[in-house]
Amino acid sequence: MYKLLSVVVVIAIVIPTLTLAVTPFRSCPNGAPTPETFEVDGCTALPCTITRGQPMRAVGRNLVSLVSTSTVEAYIDFFLGGLDLGIPTPPEIVDACANGIDFCPLVQDESFDYTFFKEDIQMDVSGITVLIRVGLRDGDVQIGCIEFDGTIV
Template identity: 40%
Template structure:
């Protein structure tokens, strides 16, 4: 009985933790779920200078890759604001992909972006954040886009 109550209590909390996201383009893999800090719904509120943890679970790449490079693009009104992912977070094989590389075609994996201090120049307005992974030969391994307000 206790196990059932625990599961029943956790299921709504897990559902609320998901962030709405879209694909970055036709054929580019997306995760089954995306969580960003304690956000839920269509617009995530983030605080500049504070840590951001985004977890994309269940990404299934159609291609294998020995390498994986992470990138992030922040857009306001469709225009790139020039945000750069810190150098130490770019090698997703070292920091990000659970279990490291290689990425095996058809095998689900989890990617975590863990940035100690969010510093985006566009504050107080809704931005589109694109986070993606590219592999050998610039193959698209996975990508998501979601909306956020950075205070």
């Protein structure tokens, strides 16, 4: 009986640890709120590897909105040496309420998750490490923002 209980306890501790793949991130310079955790598929250390033409999925969990709003715009920017590379945010992810937020409208002081998913990352650069900034806003109001490093391959 005790062996079975020991096995159950070990499984209960190990399985959640194996599935949790937290990606390190930094706060944005604009002071926007950050999620409790951030996960990029397959990335547990920076820089993350971002493969051109392949899907990219990232999840911010437990982000607390500072405002109530039904209009949330997602953006993603790429920087090299402090310079914005000018790569436009894919239009299909801009409306975060329709694509990525688990529920809208957002309610002030309530947490939510945001999933960024892009079927294929199209970039004209390769072999460089860039700063990637992913954020959410309602007009000029920043709802959330994180930065992480990624190497484009």
